[in-house]
Amino acid sequence: MKLPDWWRRERHAQEGKGRPAGTNRQSGLKETNQWIGDPSGQLQQKSWQIGDPSEQVRKKGWRIGDPARKTGKVSQQTGDLGSESAADAWSAEGSRAANEAAPPAIQLIGAACTYDEVQAVQPLNWTVRRGEFWAVLGPNGSGKSSLLGLVSGSERPSAGEVRLDGRPLADYSRRELARRLAVLPQEGLPPLGITVRDALEMGRFPYRDRFGREQNPAAAEELLARIAGRLELTVLLPRRLDELSGGQRQRAALGQVMAQQPGILLLDEPTAYLDVYYQLDVMELVREWHAEEGLTVVAVLHDLNLAAQYAQQLLLLREGQCEAEGTPETVLTPGRVGALYGVAPPVIVRREEIGAPQLLFRAGERRSTDSGK
Amino acid sequence: MIRRLGGYGAVFVLLILVSLVLTLRIGSVELPAGRIAAILLHELPGIGRWFPQVWEDSAAQIVWKVRLPRIALAALVGAALAVAGAAFQGVLRNPLADPFTLGVSSGSSLGAALIIFFGLRTAWIGQWTLPLTAFVTGALTLFAVLALAKDRGKLPVHGLLLAGVVMQSFLGAAVTFLSAMSDRPVNEILYWTMGSLNLRGWSYSGILLPYVLLGGMFLWANAGAMNLFALGERRAGHLGLNTERTKTTVLLVATLVTAAAVSVSGVIGFVGLVVPHMIRLIAGPDYRLLVPLSALGGALFLMWADTLARSLFGGTEIPLGVVTAFAGAPFFAMLLQRSKRGKGEMG
Numbered sequence: 001m002k003l004p005d006w007w008r009r010e011r012h013a014q015e016g017k018g019r020p021a022g023t024n025r026q027s028g029l030k031e032t033n034q035w036i037g038d039p040s041g042q043l044q045q046k047s048w049q050i051g052d053p054s055e056q057v058r059k060k061g062w063r064i065g066d067p068a069r070k071t072g073k074v075s076q077q078t079g080d081l082g083s084e085s086a087a088d089a090w091s092a093e094g095s096r097a098a099n100e101a102a103p104p105a106i107q108l109i110g111a112a113c114t115y116d117e118v119q120a121v122q123p124l125n126w127t128v129r130r131g132e133f134w135a136v137l138g139p140n141g142s143g144k145s146s147l148l149g150l151v152s153g154s155e156r157p158s159a160g161e162v163r164l165d166g167r168p169l170a171d172y173s174r175r176e177l178a179r180r181l182a183v184l185p186q187e188g189l190p191p192l193g194i195t196v197r198d199a200l201e202m203g204r205f206p207y208r209d210r211f212g213r214e215q216n217p218a219a220a221e222e223l224l225a226r227i228a229g230r231l232e233l234t235v236l237l238p239r240r241l242d243e244l245s246g247g248q249r250q251r252a253a254l255g256q257v258m259a260q261q262p263g264i265l266l267l268d269e270p271t272a273y274l275d276v277y278y279q280l281d282v283m284e285l286v287r288e289w290h291a292e293e294g295l296t297v298v299a300v301l302h303d304l305n306l307a308a309q310y311a312q313q314l315l316l317l318r319e320g321q322c323e324a325e326g327t328p329e330t331v332l333t334p335g336r337v338g339a340l341y342g343v344a345p346p347v348i349v350r351r352e353e354i355g356a357p358q359l360l361f362r363a364g365e366r367r368s369t370d371s372g373k
Numbered sequence: 374m375i376r377r378l379g380g381y382g383a384v385f386v387l388l389i390l391v392s393l394v395l396t397l398r399i400g401s402v403e404l405p406a407g408r409i410a411a412i413l414l415h416e417l418p419g420i421g422r423w424f425p426q427v428w429e430d431s432a433a434q435i436v437w438k439v440r441l442p443r444i445a446l447a448a449l450v451g452a453a454l455a456v457a458g459a460a461f462q463g464v465l466r467n468p469l470a471d472p473f474t475l476g477v478s479s480g481s482s483l484g485a486a487l488i489i490f491f492g493l494r495t496a497w498i499g500q501w502t503l504p505l506t507a508f509v510t511g512a513l514t515l516f517a518v519l520a521l522a523k524d525r526g527k528l529p530v531h532g533l534l535l536a537g538v539v540m541q542s543f544l545g546a547a548v549t550f551l552s553a554m555s556d557r558p559v560n561e562i563l564y565w566t567m568g569s570l571n572l573r574g575w576s577y578s579g580i581l582l583p584y585v586l587l588g589g590m591f592l593w594a595n596a597g598a599m600n601l602f603a604l605g606e607r608r609a610g611h612l613g614l615n616t617e618r619t620k621t622t623v624l625l626v627a628t629l630v631t632a633a634a635v636s637v638s639g640v641i642g643f644v645g646l647v648v649p650h651m652i653r654l655i656a657g658p659d660y661r662l663l664v665p666l667s668a669l670g671g672a673l674f675l676m677w678a679d680t681l682a683r684s685l686f687g688g689t690e691i692p693l694g695v696v697t698a699f700a701g702a703p704f705f706a707m708l709l710q711r712s713k714r715g716k717g718e719m720g
Contacts, residue, residue, distance in 0.1 A: 180612030206613030
C-alpha cells in the first residue's frame with residue numbers, strides 16, 4: 001500500500017521564490033495538499049487514500065485560486081498556493097456564481113436575540129450558503145457575538161428561527177450539532193496542564209460513546225496525527241498547554257476544532273490576542289481548509305482589513321440590524337464605514353498585490369458617535 | 374492513559390493492601406503482621422486452605438469483628454468523599470470546591486443534631502434513625518441549594534457556590550444553636566459534627582458500599598465530560614457536551630454519595646478537598662485518572678487517619694475530622710510548595 005499523500009510532505013522547488021522577505025511563515029503550511037476531515041462529518045477512509053477520485057476533485061478545488069493557472073503558466077505544484085497570489089484565490093463573481101446553487105448552510109429567519117429587555121439582535125433574515133466564507137462586522141455592541149451565539153446554539157432565539165442545513169437548530173442534540181458546527185474561540189485554549197494531544201482528542205468528544213471509546217480508533221488516531229502534521233503541532237503533542245505561547249494555543253484550538261470534522265466553522269474574533277504573524281497564520285489555515293474541503297466559514301472580526309482580505313461576503317451590523325451585506329467592495333465604502341463607527345471616512349487603498357480593498361483610518365478625526373447616526 | 378491508570382492503580386491497591394495489614398495490627402491486643410495476613414487469607418475461598426488456623430479464635434474475632442469493619446468503613450468513607458470532591462472540582466472548575474460545597478454536611482448535621490437534641494437516637498428504627506435522618510436532610514439541603522441557584526433553567530457556577538455558602542452558614546448556625554442549648558455533659562452533637570467511625574459494625578459498610586460503587590462508576594463515566602469542563606462551559610457545549618444536564622446529574626450523584634458517607638460517619642472535612650489535589654499533583658489533571666485514583670487515595674488516606682484517631686492517645690479517641698485536617702493541611706502545603714518550585718524551574 002502506498003503512503004498517503006500527506007505523508008510524503010514533498011517540498012516544492014519553488015517554495016519561497018518570489019515572495020517578499022519575511023513571508024517564509026508559509027513554509028511547512030504549503031507542503032501538503034490535502035485537508036483533513038470531510039464536510040459530511042463522517043470518518044471516511046477514502047478521504048485520505050491516495051488515488052481516490054475524490055482527491056482529484058479536491059486537488060482541483062485547491063487549484064481554483066492558483067494564479068499560475070489563471071495566467072496560463074500551468075505548473076505541477078498543486079500544493080503551492082503562494083501568499084502573494086492568495087488574495088484573489090476567490091474572485092467575487094466566480095464564487096458567487098458557484099455558490100448560487102449551493103444549498104443554505106445557515107438560515108436566520110426573523111431570528112432575534114434578547115437579554116433582559118435589551119434587543120441584542122433585531123429580527124434578522126440572513127442566509128449563508130454551503131462553502132461560503134463570511135465575515136460579520138460592526139462596532140462594539142452591535143450584536144456580532146449574540147449573532148454568533150444564535151448560530152452556535154448557545155443562545156436561544158427570542159423570536160424567529162435558526163436553521164442549520166435546512167433543519168431547525170433546536171432539533172439538534174448538542175452532540176449532533178458539534179459534529180456539524182465547530183466554534184473557534186477568541187482566546188484559543190486556556191493554559192491548562194493537559195497535553196496538546198489530549199486537547200486535540202477532546203475534539204473527538206461528539207464522536208465518542210459514553211465511555212469515551214471511538215468507533216474506529218485507528219482511523220481517529222490517524223486523523224489526529226494528520227491534523228497535528230498539518231498544523232505543525234506534531235512536536236508539541238506531548239507538551240502541556242500552559243507551556244505554549246498564545247499563538248500556539250490558538251493553533252491547538254484550531255486542531256481541536258478540526259478534529260470535530262465540522263461542515264461549518266464559526267470564528268469568534270480568533271485573532272484578537274495574536275500578533276500579526278499568528279493573525280495571518282490562523283486566517284490562512286482557515287482559508288486553506290475552506291478552499292480544500294468546501295468548509296462554510298462565518299467569522300466575527302474586528303479588523304475590517306483582515307475581513308476584506310479573507311471573506312468573500314461581509315455582513316455589517318448596526319445595533320443588531322443588518323446595515324449592509326455583500327462583497328467587501330460593495331460593503332466597505334468610506335462613507336458607510338465612517339458613519340457606522342463614528343469616525344472620519346477612511347481612505348480606501350487598492351493595490352494589485354493585496355486584491356481586496358483596505359481601509360486607512362486617520363488619527364485625530366474621531367467624531368462623536370451621535371453625529372454618525 | 375490506560376497504561377498510566379493501570380500503573381498508578383496497581384501502586385495504590387498495593388499500598389491499600391499493605392496498609393490494611395499494618396492498620397489491623399494497631400490496637401490494644403498485640404498481633405504480628407504475618408498472623409493478621411494469614412487470618413485474612415484463611416477466609417478467602419480457594420487459597421484459604423493454604424493458611425490453616427494456628428491462632429486462637431479470639432484473634433480472628435478481633436480482626437474480623439472489631440478492627441476490620443472499622444477500617445473497611447474508613448476506606449469506603451474516604452473513597453466516597455474523595456471521589457465526590459474530584460467530581461465537584463471538575464464540574465464547578467473551582468479548586469476550593471469540596472463535597473460539602475453545596476451544603477450537604479450542614480444539612481446532615483442539622484438532621485443529626487435534631488435527633489440527638491430530642492433524644493431520639495434509638496427511636497423508630499433503632500440505630501438507623503440517625504443515619505437515615507442525616508441522609509434525608511442532607512439530600513433536602515442539596516435540592517434547596519439547586520432551587521436557590523437555578524437561574525432561567527441554568528445552573529451558573531457562581532450561583533451554586535453562593536447558594537451553598539448561604540445554606541451552610543444558616544444551617545450551621547442552627548446546629549451551633551442546638552449544640553449550645555444541649556444540657557448533656559458530653560456534647561454529642563459537637564462530636565458528631567467532627568466525625569467518628571467508632572462502634573460501627575459491618576452493616577454500615579454494607580449500606581455505604583452500593584453508593585460508593587454505583588456513584589463512583591457514574592462519576593468515572595463522566596470523567597471525559599469533566600475534562601471538557603476545564604475548557605470552560607461554553608467551549609464544552611460547543612464540543613458536544615450538554616453542560617447543564619451533566620452538571621446537574623454529576624452534582625446530584627456526588628452529593629448523594631457524600632450524604633451517604635456523612636450519614637454514617639459524621640462530618641469529616643479535608644478528605645474531599647485535599648485528596649483530589651494530591652492525586653492531581655501526582656498523576657496530572659486528566660479526570661479519567663483523577664476520579665478512580667481519588668477514590669483509592671481517599672480510602673488510603675482515611676484508613677490511616679482513622680487509625681491515628683483511635684490509637685494516638687490510647688483510650689481517648691480524637692475526632693476524625695481533627696486528624697484529617699491536622700494530617701492533610703501540612704501535607705497539602707508541602708505538595709503545593711513543591712509544585713510551585715517545579716513550575717518555577719520549568720519557566
